[in-house]
Amino acid sequence: MFRKILIANRGEIALRIIWACRELGIRTVAVHSTADSNSLHVKFADEDVCIGPPRNDESYLNISAVISAAEITDAEAIHPGYGFLAESAQFADVCRECGLTFIGPPPEVIRKMGDKAEARRTMIEAGVPTVPGSLGVLPDVERAALVAEGLGYPVLIKASAGGGGRGMRIARDPEELAHQFEAARNEAALAFGVADVYLEKLVLEPRHVEFQVIGDTHGNLVHLFERECSIQRRHQKLVEECPSTALDDALRARMAEAALRAASAVNYVNAGTVEFLLDSRGEFYFIEMNTRIQVEHPVTEVVTGLDLIKEQIRIAAGEPLSFTQDEVRMTGHAIECRINAEDPETFRPSPGKIVTFHPPGGPGIRVDTACHAEAIVPPYYDSMIAKVISRGNTRGEAILRMRRALESFVVEGIRTNLPLQQKIVREEDFVRGRISTAFMERFLPVETSE
Numbered sequence: 001m002f003r004k005i006l007i008a009n010r011g012e013i014a015l016r017i018i019w020a021c022r023e024l025g026i027r028t029v030a031v032h033s034t035a036d037s038n039s040l041h042v043k044f045a046d047e048d049v050c051i052g053p054p055r056n057d058e059s060y061l062n063i064s065a066v067i068s069a070a071e072i073t074d075a076e077a078i079h080p081g082y083g084f085l086a087e088s089a090q091f092a093d094v095c096r097e098c099g100l101t102f103i104g105p106p107p108e109v110i111r112k113m114g115d116k117a118e119a120r121r122t123m124i125e126a127g128v129p130t131v132p133g134s135l136g137v138l139p140d141v142e143r144a145a146l147v148a149e150g151l152g153y154p155v156l157i158k159a160s161a162g163g164g165g166r167g168m169r170i171a172r173d174p175e176e177l178a179h180q181f182e183a184a185r186n187e188a189a190l191a192f193g194v195a196d197v198y199l200e201k202l203v204l205e206p207r208h209v210e211f212q213v214i215g216d217t218h219g220n221l222v223h224l225f226e227r228e229c230s231i232q233r234r235h236q237k238l239v240e241e242c243p244s245t246a247l248d249d250a251l252r253a254r255m256a257e258a259a260l261r262a263a264s265a266v267n268y269v270n271a272g273t274v275e276f277l278l279d280s281r282g283e284f285y286f287i288e289m290n291t292r293i294q295v296e297h298p299v300t301e302v303v304t305g306l307d308l309i310k311e312q313i314r315i316a317a318g319e320p321l322s323f324t325q326d327e328v329r330m331t332g333h334a335i336e337c338r339i340n341a342e343d344p345e346t347f348r349p350s351p352g353k354i355v356t357f358h359p360p361g362g363p364g365i366r367v368d369t370a371c372h373a374e375a376i377v378p379p380y381y382d383s384m385i386a387k388v389i390s391r392g393n394t395r396g397e398a399i400l401r402m403r404r405a406l407e408s409f410v411v412e413g414i415r416t417n418l419p420l421q422q423k424i425v426r427e428e429d430f431v432r433g434r435i436s437t438a439f440m441e442r443f444l445p446v447e448t449s450e
Contacts, residue, residue: 001317002026002077002101006070007045008091009081010060011370012387013293014041017079020309029073031066033059035378040370047073054380060084063091070100077101077316079309083382086292087114103316105270105291112266113289117160117198123286126265128258131277131285133200141181144199148177151201157181159188160196165235167191170202203285205436206277207246208232210290211259212300214271214308216315221263222325223256224300224308229275230435231424233347238417238440239424240296241335242303245395245433246278255284262286271297271312277437295338295387298368302334302391333395335402337421339369339386339409341377344420351379355413360405364391364398367405377414385416395433399425 005021006029007014014030018041021028030045035054042048049069052059059065061084070078078100080086092107104110113119117136124130132151137160138144148155148171157180159167167188171177181197189195208229215221228244229237247255259274266289273290297308311322341350354375359367369386371377377385388405392398406422424430427443 001319002313004029004046004073004075005077005079005103005313006031006066006073006075007041007081008060008066008078008085009083010036010039010041010381011384012368013081013083013295015044015370016368017081017309018044020307020313023307024310024313026313029069029075031060031069033380035376035380038376040372040375049073054378056084056380063088063094066091067094067098067100071098075100077103077313079103079313080292082292082295087290089114101316103270103312105268105272109266109268110291113272113291115160116158116288117196119289120198120286122265123262126261128262128265128286129284131200131203131287134198137196137198138181141178144181144197145174145177147199148174151199153177154202154204156200156202157184157197158200159184159192159194160198161188161192161194167197168235203277203279205438206230206279207244207436208237208275209244209246209255209278209284210273210275210294211256212271212273212294212297212308213259213263213268214311214315214321215263215268216321217269217318218320220321220324221260221268222321222323222328223259224304224306224328225330226252226255227273227294227296227299228435229296230437231430231439232437233440233444237296237338238421239335239337239430240299241333241395241398242299243330243333245435251282251284258284258286262289270315271308295384296336298366298387298389299334299336302366302389303330303332304328305331332391332393333398334389334391335395335398335425336387336389337402337406337425338384338417339388339411339421340383340417341385341414342383342417343415344417347417349379349383350415351377351383352414353377354411356410357412358408358410359386360388360408362401362404364401365389365405366391371411385411388421399431 051065085091089107089111095102169180212224231239366389390402
């Protein structure tokens, strides 16, 4: 087992990794920008190193600075969390070259799955259902128009690199394709440094259902059931839950088998997520694989009783999985709401000083956060400040507990999306499980029509 791990991240995920390391008896090193000097992950780590000014490219995305921090503190491994360098094959390569263990999949796997067009080809070859679309990236709008004509409109233009909805545009006719194709390429180039895009047939109002998988270096690979992530705004997830109300045992088994087949096709090691679109007929299609721990991993932990972060660390240290597929059980129902520092109506970021911070508690409630009263929410990073997770013996109980938690969560000094989340968990379609990726379009018709 490792003696010391450097955490190449910030906020709640950095704290989450620190707690796992403490339980494993591992010392931790926090890296931070000057904007995060007084953050909780810096306070609770055993050591800390300032790696640069607030801007991401000068601190958390600065590979040489992160590696230098690991070397001067004699860290043996680096946990990247999610975001920042978590899905950087280059970073994983550099860790390997420097004799540091990257707590995640091998760089070859990150590279293959990070190229969405390459991932799509790999899944087709493995027999995993995929959305009809182009076989690879498209060099120009003329070629895209030919593919779109064959698929039939509407189509979805997607960046080959990256994720998070960036470089993703809908085209409903040839005229819109001509405009959106270049817009998607430009957005992809700015976000990921690569302008490559490809086309898929647009699946109308699907559900977004992902399966958590985890594998070790001894050939063991298991799934930890699904997470429903359909409630999104502009491809950014807002609410996640497990189990999905759309899956029965037979469909769950089919999707789990496809997820394992997808992971096996690339010899996957460590924690990862296979994401699918599920249509109204019960047909599902692979869309991408996230080669990291997910923001919404607590949902899986709550219903399975497993610690995914500790399992990641053990796997990276060469240990086998601590459980078999037959030992994984799903008990109860869990829901996660992401709390963001943003205006609940305009969605503009709301950085600043938190004056009052009173997170909820009580039976069945977990809150993952790095915020507190007097904390500063800087304007440089993602706006998520907390995750509220509820668990109940039934979905109804989990919803009631989430309502209570959101109502008793007090944050003053900045604006948050708490009012929006309170509305979502009371909305009739949500309560009845009638959700899809179009949920927020109906819920916020004015905002999404802009």
